[in-house]
Amino acid sequence: MDFSLSEEQQMLKDSVQRFVRDEYELEARRKLVASDIGYSEANWAKMAELGWLALSLPEEYGGIGGNAVDTMVLMEEFGRGLVVEPYMTSIIIGGGFLMAGGSAAQKTVLLPKLAAGELKLAFAYAERQSRFDLNDVECKAEKSGDGYTITGHKGVVFHAATADKIIVSARTSGGSRDEDGITLFLVDNNCSGLTRRDYPTVDGLRASEVEMDGVTVGADAVLGSVGGGAALMEEVVGLAIAAICAEAVGCMDVLQETTNEYLKTRVQFGVPLSKFQVLQHRMVDMFMECEQARSMCYMVNLKVGDEDPVERAKSVSAAKVQIGNSGRFVGQQSVQLHGGMGMTDELHVGHYFKRLTMIDTMFGNKDHHLKRYADL
Amino acid sequence: MDLAFSDDDLAFREDVRTFVAENLPEDIAESARRGRPISKPDIQRWQRILYDQGWAAPAWPAEYGGTGWDATKRYIFDEVMAEFDTPETIPFGLLMVGPLIYTFGNDAQKARFLPTILTGEEWWCQGYSEPGAGSDLASLQTKAVRDGDNYVVNGTKTWNSSAHIADWVFCLVRTSNEGKQQEGISFLLIDMTTPGIDPKPIISIDGAHHLNMTYYTDVKVPVENRIGEENKGWTYAKFLLGHERISISEVGLSKQRLRRLKTIAAEERSHGESLIEDPTFAGKIAAAEVRLISHEYLNLRLLAEEAAGRPIGAEASLLKIRGTEIRQELTELTIEALGYYTAPFEMEQLSDRWNEPAIGPDYAAAQMPQFLFSRAATIYGGSNEVQRNIIAKMVLGL
Amino acid sequence: MDLEFRDDDLAFQAEVRAFIGANLPLDLQEKVSRGLHLEKDDYVFWQQKLNGQGWFAPHWPEDLGGVKWTPTQHFLFQNEQVEANCPPIMPFGVRMVAPVIFTYGSMEQKQRFLPSILDSTAWWCQGYSEPGAGSDLASLQTKAVRDGDHYVVNGAKTWTTLAQHADWIFCLVRTSSEGKPQEGISFLLIDMTSPGIEVTPIITIDGAHEVNSVFFTDVRVPVENRIGEENKGWTYAKFLLLFERSNSLTGSLKQQLHRLRAVAGQERLGAQSLMADPSFAAKLADYEVQLRTYEFLELRTLGNSQPGAEASYLKIIGTDLQQLASELTLQAVAYYGNPYIRDALVLGYNQPAVGPDYAAPSAPQYFNYRKTAIYAGSNEIQRNILSKAVLGM
Numbered sequence A: 001m002d003f004s005l006s007e008e009q010q011m012l013k014d015s016v017q018r019f020v021r022d023e024y025e026l027e028a029r030r031k032l033v034a035s036d037i038g039y040s041e042a043n044w045a046k047m048a049e050l051g052w053l054a055l056s057l058p059e060e061y062g063g064i065g066g067n068a069v070d071t072m073v074l075m076e077e078f079g080r081g082l083v084v085e086p087y088m089t090s091i092i093i094g095g096g097f098l099m100a101g102g103s104a105a106q107k108t109v110l111l112p113k114l115a116a117g118e119l120k121l122a123f124a125y126a127e128r129q130s131r132f133d134l135n136d137v138e139c140k141a142e143k144s145g146d147g148y149t150i151t152g153h154k155g156v157v158f159h160a161a162t163a164d165k166i167i168v169s170a171r172t173s174g175g176s177r178d179e180d181g182i183t184l185f186l187v188d189n190n191c192s193g194l195t196r197r198d199y200p201t202v203d204g205l206r207a208s209e210v211e212m213d214g215v216t217v218g219a220d221a222v223l224g225s226v227g228g229g230a231a232l233m234e235e236v237v238g239l240a241i242a243a244i245c246a247e248a249v250g251c252m253d254v255l256q257e258t259t260n261e262y263l264k265t266r267v268q269f270g271v272p273l274s275k276f277q278v279l280q281h282r283m284v285d286m287f288m289e290c291e292q293a294r295s296m297c298y299m300v301n302l303k304v305g306d307e308d309p310v311e312r313a314k315s316v317s318a319a320k321v322q323i324g325n326s327g328r329f330v331g332q333q334s335v336q337l338h339g340g341m342g343m344t345d346e347l348h349v350g351h352y353f354k355r356l357t358m359i360d361t362m363f364g365n366k367d368h369h370l371k372r373y374a375d376l
Numbered sequence B: 001m002d003l004a005f006s007d008d009d010l011a012f013r014e015d016v017r018t019f020v021a022e023n024l025p026e027d028i029a030e031s032a033r034r035g036r037p038i039s040k041p042d043i044q045r046w047q048r049i050l051y052d053q054g055w056a057a058p059a060w061p062a063e064y065g066g067t068g069w070d071a072t073k074r075y076i077f078d079e080v081m082a083e084f085d086t087p088e089t090i091p092f093g094l095l096m097v098g099p100l101i102y103t104f105g106n107d108a109q110k111a112r113f114l115p116t117i118l119t120g121e122e123w124w125c126q127g128y129s130e131p132g133a134g135s136d137l138a139s140l141q142t143k144a145v146r147d148g149d150n151y152v153v154n155g156t157k158t159w160n161s162s163a164h165i166a167d168w169v170f171c172l173v174r175t176s177n178e179g180k181q182q183e184g185i186s187f188l189l190i191d192m193t194t195p196g197i198d199p200k201p202i203i204s205i206d207g208a209h210h211l212n213m214t215y216y217t218d219v220k221v222p223v224e225n226r227i228g229e230e231n232k233g234w235t236y237a238k239f240l241l242g243h244e245r246i247s248i249s250e251v252g253l254s255k256q257r258l259r260r261l262k263t264i265a266a267e268e269r270s271h272g273e274s275l276i277e278d279p280t281f282a283g284k285i286a287a288a289e290v291r292l293i294s295h296e297y298l299n300l301r302l303l304a305e306e307a308a309g310r311p312i313g314a315e316a317s318l319l320k321i322r323g324t325e326i327r328q329e330l331t332e333l334t335i336e337a338l339g340y341y342t343a344p345f346e347m348e349q350l351s352d353r354w355n356e357p358a359i360g361p362d363y364a365a366a367q368m369p370q371f372l373f374s375r376a377a378t379i380y381g382g383s384n385e386v387q388r389n390i391i392a393k394m395v396l397g398l
Numbered sequence C: 001m002d003l004e005f006r007d008d009d010l011a012f013q014a015e016v017r018a019f020i021g022a023n024l025p026l027d028l029q030e031k032v033s034r035g036l037h038l039e040k041d042d043y044v045f046w047q048q049k050l051n052g053q054g055w056f057a058p059h060w061p062e063d064l065g066g067v068k069w070t071p072t073q074h075f076l077f078q079n080e081q082v083e084a085n086c087p088p089i090m091p092f093g094v095r096m097v098a099p100v101i102f103t104y105g106s107m108e109q110k111q112r113f114l115p116s117i118l119d120s121t122a123w124w125c126q127g128y129s130e131p132g133a134g135s136d137l138a139s140l141q142t143k144a145v146r147d148g149d150h151y152v153v154n155g156a157k158t159w160t161t162l163a164q165h166a167d168w169i170f171c172l173v174r175t176s177s178e179g180k181p182q183e184g185i186s187f188l189l190i191d192m193t194s195p196g197i198e199v200t201p202i203i204t205i206d207g208a209h210e211v212n213s214v215f216f217t218d219v220r221v222p223v224e225n226r227i228g229e230e231n232k233g234w235t236y237a238k239f240l241l242l243f244e245r246s247n248s249l250t251g252s253l254k255q256q257l258h259r260l261r262a263v264a265g266q267e268r269l270g271a272q273s274l275m276a277d278p279s280f281a282a283k284l285a286d287y288e289v290q291l292r293t294y295e296f297l298e299l300r301t302l303g304n305s306q307p308g309a310e311a312s313y314l315k316i317i318g319t320d321l322q323q324l325a326s327e328l329t330l331q332a333v334a335y336y337g338n339p340y341i342r343d344a345l346v347l348g349y350n351q352p353a354v355g356p357d358y359a360a361p362s363a364p365q366y367f368n369y370r371k372t373a374i375y376a377g378s379n380e381i382q383r384n385i386l387s388k389a390v391l392g393m
C-alpha cells in the first residue's frame, strides 16, 4: 500500500500548479466566464501542448496512457484554480466513452484528435424526468434504413455549445427506466434536427438544453453495443465521479486555507477572529472534512478500475457521498466565517462554494449515492 | 394554556383573507409565487393598499397609525399574508426605524417621518456596519463632528441593503472618542440626497445588486435629525437590533417556502415517481417541517409572554438562530429538489421582461439565487455565532 | 499510489487468521461478539496466548520482545483480532506504561517491569486524572514529598479504569509548586498493595464497575520507582498520551458494524426486516461510508512513524463513529433497549432472554460509549490541539 505520488505525478502536479497560477487569477477567470464561449481556446491549446488532453488516453491512439491517479492529480489542481475548460466533458467522459466502448474505427479517427485538442465532446444524458437515474431515458432512437432517427430532449448538457460531437443516450428498446435497451450515439453538433438553447450555469460553466427532432445518424454513430449503453455509462460516469472528487478536494483545500488565513487577519473586538474558540473548532471541523474528503478521493481513484463491479460501484458511491457532505460543510462554513465578505461576488470564496454545491449535484447527489450504496 | 383561536379571531382571519383575496394585484402575487424579485414600485403599490385599509403597520401603536391588534391578531395577519404570497415587508422603515422613532424620537421627528414610512413613499436603509466594524459594531469609526446646527459626517458604511433605492438612511456615527466605545455613538437620520453621499454597488454571490458600500464625505446633517441624546445612540441601536432579530424569525415566510418546496417536490420526478414520494426526500421535508413547527411554537410562546407584559429579551436571539437556519434548510432542500436544473443561471429569466420559455421547469430559475442569498441570513442581523454568544451570556449566565 | 497489500502482507494476514482460528476458544469469542462482560481472566488468557506466539507487544523494540512489522502489518494484526472477536488488549501496561519505561526508564526499571507486563502477570492502571484536574491535567495536586529514599504520596486520583484489578499504577504527582504547573510533575510507578492506597468503585451510567477513585494517604514509594528525572514527568506523560490516542479503531468499528447489521437483519418492521427499510438502510449506508472514510484516513497516515496531529483527528472521528454505531444499534432494537437485567450480560445467564438475545447489551453499550468522546483527551481538547498545532490559530 502506498499513498505517495510518483515522480512523474509530482512533475505533473507542479506544471498544472504553474498553469493555474499564471492563467487563473480570479480576474482572468472572471473574464473567461463572461466571454462568448465561456473558456479559453488558447488554454485548451496549451493543455494539448502540455500533453494533458492526452493524459488518460491510450498510447496507441496518441495518448499517454495515464491512470486514474494521474487524472486525479490534474483535476485536484484544476479544482484549486476553478478551471472552466471542458476537460471533464471532453477528455474524461468523451475520451472515457471512446476508450470503453468505441469501435476500432471510432478510436482511430477520434482519439488522436481528442488528444491533440482538435475535437471536443459533450455528454447528453439527463432528461426532465430522469433526475439522477442514468437509465431513465425517454429520448428515442428508431431504426431507419442503415442508421437511426433520434428524437427527444436532453437537459443541462454541459459544454454542448462548443462540442463537435455530442454523445447522446437514447432508447432503442425497452421501457422508460429499463437498464436494457439504451444505446449511445455520437451525434454531430451541427446536424439537422438538433437545436440547442445555450446558457451559463451558476458555477461559471456553460450548458444547453438539446432538442432532437428526427436527427438521423448512421450505424457507425453507435458507441458501444446497441442496447448495452447502461453498463458503458456506469463505467464512464464512475471515472467522471472519481475525477470530480479530486476537483472538489482542490476546491475545499483552497477554502480551508483561505478561511484559516482570513480568521487570523480579520480583527473584531480587538483580537483576530482566530482567537474565538467556536471559530477554532469550526475550522478544525472544516479541516477534518478536507482530510476525509481527500482520503475518499484517493480511495476512489485507486479503486475505480477494480475488477469487482460491486466493489467498484460501492467505492464510487461512497466517495461521492463523502465529497458531497464535506463539500457542503466546507463551502457553507467558508462563507459564514468570512461574514459579509463571503457573500460578495468579488471574493473567490463564493465561487468555490458555488462550484462545490454543483459538484454535489453532478452525476447524482449524496442522497442518490447513499441509496445506491445501500442497494448494492 | 390554550391554543384555540377565539370566534372573534376566526372571524378576523376570514376578514383578512377576504381583503387580501380581493385586493392583492394578480401580477404581484404571480411574481411572488415565482420567487421573482419584487420591484420597489410594486412593493409600494401593495403597501399603499394596506395603508388605505389601515393595516400598513399592524404592530405599531394605534396612535401612530398602527392597528392596536393583540399578538394573536398580528400573528393571524402575518399568517394570512404568507398564505397569499404577498410581498415581503421591507424591514428598514416599518419594522426598524419606525418603532425607533415613535419610541425615542421627538414630536417633530414623529410628524416628519412616520407618515411616509406608513404610506411607503419614503424608503429607508440601515447604516450600521463598516468595513472594520461588523460583529464588533461598537468599534465603528464614521465620524460626525458638530458644526453649528449641523453634524459633518465623514466615513464609510458597508453592506447597506437597498441604499441605492433608499431616500433615507439611519446611521450610527461616532460623536465622541472618550470613555467606552459604546458611549460615543449617536443615531442620525440622513437624507440620501444630501451632497457627499455616494453609494457604490456590491454584487453578492447570487449575482444581484442588493448591497452597497456608502461613502460619506463632509455630509451635512441637521442636528434636529439626531434621535435622542448625543452619545446615547448605542441604546437606541440595541433596541432596534432586538426588533430586527424578531422579524428575521420569519415563521410565515418559511411556511410559504415550505409550501413552495412541496409543490416543487411534487412536480419533480425521480425513478418514475414524484420526488415527494421518495422516502428519503419526504423524510427530509418532514424533518424540516417539524423544525418549523417547533420554531413556530417558540415564537408563539414568546409573543404570549410579551403580550403578558414580559418583553422579549435575549430570547430574540433564539428566534433569529432557528429562523435563519430553517430558512437555509428550506432553500437548500428546494435547490436539491431541482436536480440538474439548479445549474442554469440565466439572470434575465427573473425579470418580468423575460418572455421566452423557461429553461427547465418554470419554477427553477428563482431558486438558486434564493438559496445563495439565504446564506447571508446567518451573517446579518448579528451573526448566529454572535447570537449564541449573547444567549450564553444573557440567558445561561455563562 | 496503490492500494494493494503486498504478498508478504497477505501471507501475514493469513497467518494471523490461522493463529486466531486455532487459539481463540468459542465461548470467549461468543462473549466478545455478543458484547457480554469479560472477566480479568478472559483478558489474561488471550494476552498470554498472544505472548506465547511472540505477538503480544509487537510495537516494542525487538530486543525487548517486539516484532519487526511494517505499519501495514501492525494495522492488519490489530484489525484481524478485532474482526475475529478476540478480547481487546488491556492497554495500560503493554501500550501505555511500557513505551514510557523502555523510552525513558532506567535499565533496572526495564528489567523489573517489562517481563511481567509481557506475560500479563502484572496489571497496570493509569493514575492521571484527579477530581480537580481533568482536561487541565497539569493542574493536578496529588503531592509527592521526598523523604529519604522514598516519596510520600498524598492525594486522590479518579476515573481510574480497572484499578480494582491492578497490581501497579503509573501516576503523575506534584513534586514542585514552583514555575509553570507542567514543570513540577513527576512520573511514579506505584505498587497497588502499598499501605495507604484505597480503591473505591465508581458506577457508570451503564451500571458497570469500570472506573474507580484511588485515594493515597502517606503512601511510601521508593525513589527508584520514579521514571526519568524529577519534575520532568510532563514530558513522559505527553509522550504516553500520543500512544493512547493513536490506537487503530478501524477493526472495532467494523465489528460494531457487523453486529449492527446482524441486529438490523433480524429486527422486523412490518413484513420486512429493518435492513429493508429505506430510511434505516440509508442511515446504515451513511455509517458505512463514514467508516470507509475513517479506514482510508487511517491507512493514509499509517506510514507516519510518530503519531502527531493525525492522532487527534482520528480520535475525534473514530470515537464519533463508535458512538454513532452504538446509537444505531440501540435504535434498531427499539423497545427491547429498555429491559435491564445485569446478569443477562454474563455468559451462562440461564434464563431465556427478554426479547431478542442480542438486545441486552445495546443500551449499556450506548451509554457506556459516551465516554469515548471524553477520555484520552476529550474531543473538544483534541480540537484545541488541532487548531493550534495544525492550523496555527
Ligand SMILES: Cc1cc2nc3c(=O)[nH]c(=O)nc-3n(C[C@H](O)[C@H](O)[C@H](O)COP(=O)(O)OP(=O)(O)OC[C@H]3O[C@@H](n4cnc5c(N)ncnc54)[C@H](O)[C@@H]3O)c2cc1C
Binding pocket: A266, A268, A269, A273, A276, A278, A279, A336, A337, A338, A339, A340, A341, A343, B125, B126, B127, B128, B129, B131, B133, B134, B135, B136, B158, B159, B160, B161, B162, B211, B376, B379, B380, B381, B382, B383, B384, B385, B386, B389
Ligand atoms: C446580505 C447582507 C445584508 C446586510 N445588510 C446590512 C444593512 O442593511 N445595514 C448594515 O448596517 N449592515 C448590513 N449587513 C452587515 C451585517 O450586519 C454584517 O455582515 C454582520 O454584522 C457581520 O459582520 P462582518 O460581515 O464584518 O463579519 P465579521 O464580524 O468579520 O465576522 C466574520 C465571522 O466571524 C464570526 N465572529 C465574529 N465575532 C465573533 C465572536 N465574538 N465569537 C464568535 N464568532 C465571531 C462571525 O459570526 C462570522 O462568522 C448586511 C450583511 C449581509 C451579508
Ligand SMILES: Cc1cc2nc3c(=O)[nH]c(=O)nc-3n(C[C@H](O)[C@H](O)[C@H](O)COP(=O)(O)OP(=O)(O)OC[C@H]3O[C@@H](n4cnc5c(N)ncnc54)[C@H](O)[C@@H]3O)c2cc1C
Binding pocket: C125, C126, C127, C128, C129, C131, C133, C134, C135, C136, C158, C159, C160, C161, C162, C210, C211, C371, C374, C375, C376, C377, C378, C379, C380, C381, C384
Ligand atoms: C470511562 C472513563 C475512563 C477513564 N479512565 C481513566 C483512567 O484510567 N485514568 C485516568 O487518569 N483518567 C481516566 N479517565 C479520565 C479522563 O481522562 C477525563 O475524564 C478527561 O480528561 C476529562 O476530564 P474531566 O472528566 O474532569 O472533564 P472536564 O475537564 O471537567 O471537562 C468537562 C467538559 O468541558 C470540556 N472542556 C474542558 N476544557 C476545555 C477547553 N479548554 N476547551 C473546550 N472544552 C473544554 C471537556 O471537553 C468536557 O466536555 C477516564 C474517564 C472516563 C469517562
